[in-house]
Amino acid sequence: MLTDPGYLFVQFLNGLQFSMLLFLLSVGLSVTFGLMNFVNLAHGALYACGAFIGYSIAVWTGSFWAAFLLAPLAVCVIGAVLYGVLIRQVRSAGPLTQVLLTFGLIFIFLDAFRVIWGDLALGVSAPTLLATNIHIFGQTYPLYRLFLIALGLAVYLILWLALERTNIGAMVRASVDNAEMASCLGVNVERLFFAVFCTGCLLAGLAGVAAAPIFSVYPGMDLEILIPTLIVVVIGGLGSLKGAIVGSLLIGMLQTFGQVLIPQLAGSLSYILLGATLILRPEGLFPARAH
């Protein structure tokens, strides 16, 4: 089976699809971290929010596409409220306070999910348009997963254009480099941070609703994805789009092929890579802040 090219290709696609999910989650986390040294551990909870809210919208409207469009916006609004009510207060309070606050939020969200949606895993079906299999190398593969890969690549392209080809993108990169200098040149770094934070929440929500048809929706789904996402951020390097995509591909492929090729080690492979990165390149592969 392991020498069957069709089977390996399917695993490659699975790895790519998982990588794209990790990318959608890690990019917002990485850029907010790079911009303001702010770590939001509740980022995974926002991903779960996207999945749960998407589930409800899909049930009410009967349309996956309505959920796909509205759930990320709802998560973006939740993120903006969290920012206004809580996060803004601890912006200058140091990492310990920020970690405790956002760690606490994980449990508040977890209980909120249980109260509103219950403990059981919920299923969301893929939209009819994409709920079909295609044939590659004699294997069947769900079209929806290919859609997820395309979605990740499209988001990467849009973010790349926004960051590299617009004045606001240049302001974000400048602020990651040296926030004090950027503000001396008239950049309102706090407002920029808010915009980036909300975009990160939007993408987390998008990841959640997009993942719902593949994984089921249940309380605790956020913790499962949070750890690999944080590993991606550390390996890729803080604050960089390139770091987020490369880190996501590394972890996504490593986890997928690890489970196939060396299942005994699969659980530890990401951590081994994390440890090796921290020893050899403590700042990650592509840190945005050059030294």
Next chain:
Amino acid sequence: MLEISGLHTGYGEKRVLHGVDLTVGEGEVVTLLGRNGAGKTTTLKAVMSLLPAMEGEIRFDGRPLKKVKTYDLSALGLSFVPENRGIFPSLSVRENLELTRSTRREVADGWTMERVFEFFPRLRERLDNGGSQLSGGEQQMLAIARGLLLNPKLLILDEPTEGLAPIVVKQIHERLMELKKAGLSILLVEQNFGFATTLADRAFVLGRGEIQWSGPSGDLRGESEIQHRWLGV
């Protein structure tokens, strides 16, 4: 134009400045001199609202800056070129310059990219280089050019000659002299005594967090006691 009166500030509990008084008039070049650690950069940081004034007041064009945020100062006409030059390494030379497009003070007959390239021709050749690929002198030119594109009323420079070769220092001196002739107000912090006193109209000597001497820079060149005691010249 800029009036600093009785300024006390510092980092956390530690006070660095104990009542600094300093003024820069319209079209005037003023230098702030002092040894390492005297509080020169701290004074500039307070002006740029990067450090809060614990006591005392800073006014610009008569307007108190206490509640003004750093990012609003460029629109008021303050432009700051910091000690390490503050070039963004992730941005190209062009992007470093264009960053000021939406934040600068709008004036008729202001600085344009074209004028900046006439002023520092070297930058035109380096336009598509990354900010981190420039030599120290080029970085300093870029930092000053970027500061000028904000169309400032007052240009604040923190040790523009630090670490530069004598020939580059001479070029920077010529350029700043030209800005002075054009009527731009400049507040210059320097360790290079000759550079600063030949450029500035007035000088302030900072020591132990207070102004120890002030007067026309020509007079300071004759004050060997002050120079020896507070500047180590």
